[in-house]
Amino acid sequence: MSKGSQPTVVPARRLIGGRAEGEALATAHPLTFWGGIDPATGLIIEAQHELLGQSVTGKVLVFPRGAGSSSGCGVLMEMLRRGNHPAAIINIETEAVLALGPIIARELYGRSFPIVTVKPAHFARLRTGDRLVVDADAGQVRVQREGA
Amino acid sequence: MRLTPGEEAMLSGRDGEAAAFALRILTQLGDLYGAEEFIPITQVHVDGCCYQTAGDAALDFAERLAALGARVAVPTTTNVSGRDIQRWREHRFPEALAEKSRRMEAAYLSMGVIPTWTCAPYLAGPLPRFGEQIVWAESNAIAYVNSVIGARTHRYGDYVDACAAVVGRTHRFGLHLAENRKGDVLVRLEGFGPELAADTSLWGLLGYRLGQALGARIPVIEGAPAEVTADCLKAFSAAGAASGSLALFHVAGVTPEAPSVRAAFGRRRAGEPIVVRPPDLDATRAALTSAPADRVDVVALGCPHFSYQEAWSLARALAGRRVGDGVACFLFTNRAVLADLIATGIAGELETAGVRLTTDTCLLHWPMQGWGFSTLATNSAKFAKYAPGLIGLSVRYGSLEQCAEAAVTGRLP
Numbered sequence: 001m002s003k004g005s006q007p008t009v010v011p012a013r014r015l016i017g018g019r020a021e022g023e024a025l026a027t028a029h030p031l032t033f034w035g036g037i038d039p040a041t042g043l044i045i046e047a048q049h050e051l052l053g054q055s056v057t058g059k060v061l062v063f064p065r066g067a068g069s070s071s072g073c074g075v076l077m078e079m080l081r082r083g084n085h086p087a088a089i090i091n092i093e094t095e096a097v098l099a100l101g102p103i104i105a106r107e108l109y110g111r112s113f114p115i116v117t118v119k120p121a122h123f124a125r126l127r128t129g130d131r132l133v134v135d136a137d138a139g140q141v142r143v144q145r146e147g148a
Numbered sequence: 149m150r151l152t153p154g155e156e157a158m159l160s161g162r163d164g165e166a167a168a169f170a171l172r173i174l175t176q177l178g179d180l181y182g183a184e185e186f187i188p189i190t191q192v193h194v195d196g197c198c199y200q201t202a203g204d205a206a207l208d209f210a211e212r213l214a215a216l217g218a219r220v221a222v223p224t225t226t227n228v229s230g231r232d233i234q235r236w237r238e239h240r241f242p243e244a245l246a247e248k249s250r251r252m253e254a255a256y257l258s259m260g261v262i263p264t265w266t267c268a269p270y271l272a273g274p275l276p277r278f279g280e281q282i283v284w285a286e287s288n289a290i291a292y293v294n295s296v297i298g299a300r301t302h303r304y305g306d307y308v309d310a311c312a313a314v315v316g317r318t319h320r321f322g323l324h325l326a327e328n329r330k331g332d333v334l335v336r337l338e339g340f341g342p343e344l345a346a347d348t349s350l351w352g353l354l355g356y357r358l359g360q361a362l363g364a365r366i367p368v369i370e371g372a373p374a375e376v377t378a379d380c381l382k383a384f385s386a387a388g389a390a391s392g393s394l395a396l397f398h399v400a401g402v403t404p405e406a407p408s409v410r411a412a413f414g415r416r417r418a419g420e421p422i423v424v425r426p427p428d429l430d431a432t433r434a435a436l437t438s439a440p441a442d443r444v445d446v447v448a449l450g451c452p453h454f455s456y457q458e459a460w461s462l463a464r465a466l467a468g469r470r471v472g473d474g475v476a477c478f479l480f481t482n483r484a485v486l487a488d489l490i491a492t493g494i495a496g497e498l499e500t501a502g503v504r505l506t507t508d509t510c511l512l513h514w515p516m517q518g519w520g521f522s523t524l525a526t527n528s529a530k531f532a533k534y535a536p537g538l539i540g541l542s543v544r545y546g547s548l549e550q551c552a553e554a555a556v557t558g559r560l561p
Binding site (some may be wrong): 035077099105 | 173307
């Protein structure tokens with residue numbers, strides 16, 4: 001796809017509903033939430049991760065799957081409480097305990113964000129800097145503008 | 149999910165706002181799990197009650213449930229608090245953090261929980277029997293109760309546990325179902341001597357190594373001594389669940405769903421076995437040893453919380469000697485075990501030796517500023533994994549007897 005062409009539409013499976021848009025922050029490596037992202041700052045603190053030091057706040061966070069403790073749910077809740085949360089999450093597979101974060105935060109704070117899964121081939125096309133619209137309810141991710 | 153008429157009524161508020169809130173969360177989660185219906189449960193162990201795990205969001209969750217008038221529907225025990233509720237001032241625990249912990253404790257107490265405040269609920273409070281359907285959170289407790297007792301719990305985390313306690317139900321899926329509890333892979337222990345029957349530190353190393361290798365597979369272990377102690381299986385549970393996601397294991401001739409290797413596999417095929425020999429565990433010990441020198445200034449025992457037997461073994465290993473100058477020795481346990489230790493005089497012996505008996509929590513949740521510790525000696529692989537990252541201490545790993553020597557001499561070779 002070249003710049004100026006029609007936006008690419010990728011089919012997606014809804015885990016947590018909603019619609020959000022933002023710039024993609026993408027990695028091919030699993031991401032750890034408990035001990036890997038500081039909920040107070042929204043920064044990735046996992047020492048060995050290629051995204052170390054990047055902020056997830058307001059981004060469409062693209063990673064294949066979660067890693068580590070089941071307390072990742074609480075980290076997402078705390079980020080939603082503080083407003084440091086990502087705009088959306090796109091995975092290949094999502095652990096239920098991670099998706100529980102937005103479910104509970106919606107109950108507590110009326111705040112949530114969409115989580116969708118996409119097929120590995122589609123996942124591989126999403127890159128950091130892409131402008132993405134995640135429409136979980138419509139079951140699709142639109143790549144509005146490709147990143148550099 | 150398919151709901152019964154009673155569950156539909158609960159969802160629309162018949163049993164109060166808290167039950168509707170909890171069931172709403174569980175129903176959404178059930179859709180994610182792909183579960184079709186709920187099953188009744190007989191008890192819960194909640195793990196969401198330590199403030200430090202998720203901060204104010206965790207406290208908001210507990211206080212919301214409490215404000216909605218939540219009451220637990222089945223006997224529900226509590227995992228550790230962030231602080232030793234009686235002795236936190238002796239532990240240089242900050243006042244503001246203690247207040248957050250107090251609010252968290254109060255929220256759960258208002259729901260009618262049994263305040264065990266322990267990561268070893270199999271050593272305090274109500275015990276399930278074989279085959280009972282339960283919801284336990286806290287990874288070591290899940291692995292232990294599934295494997296050693298044979299009660300059935302999936303690998304639950306924070307908040308799901310409390311919701312299940314309020315509605316007395318969980319999803320019919322995962323390790324609740326007999327067909328999902330059979331072995332996936334054979335683990336053969338080769339070249340070990342009789343020390344494998346009682347040395348908990350070896351089982352910690354074994355669990356740590358296998359937790360990394362197994363992924364989500366259920367192991368069937370062959371070659372363990374039939375007389376292996378419950379404390380060894382406890383150390384194995386904690387280590388395997390800390391390094392990986394171990395939630396159920398079978399030890400042939402030892403655990404209840406494994407009268408034989410064949411029975412533990414059922415109709416599943418064993419595939420290529422994993423073989424573990426003593427040098428493999430030496431490599432794991434080296435990986436967990438983050439301190440280069442043998443000098444230690446704090447000895448931490450009781451991760452998971454020490455059993456009566458372990459505390460008794462420590463008293464015997466100290467043999468009337470005292471903890472050395474410049475060394476602090478903490479023993480973490482729960483109030484039920486401590487009451488037994490007091491009743492039988494062991495607590496007095498340990499305190500005379502200079503061991504600091506602590507309940508309700510452990511060192512991993514304490515802010516360490518002001519203590520001046522640098523190197524921790526422990527017999528727990530779980531402590532060894534988490535101490536460097538969570539509290540900034542490097543680690544020497546040894547058996548309970550070696551840790552007792554380290555407490556006296558300040559050295560763990």
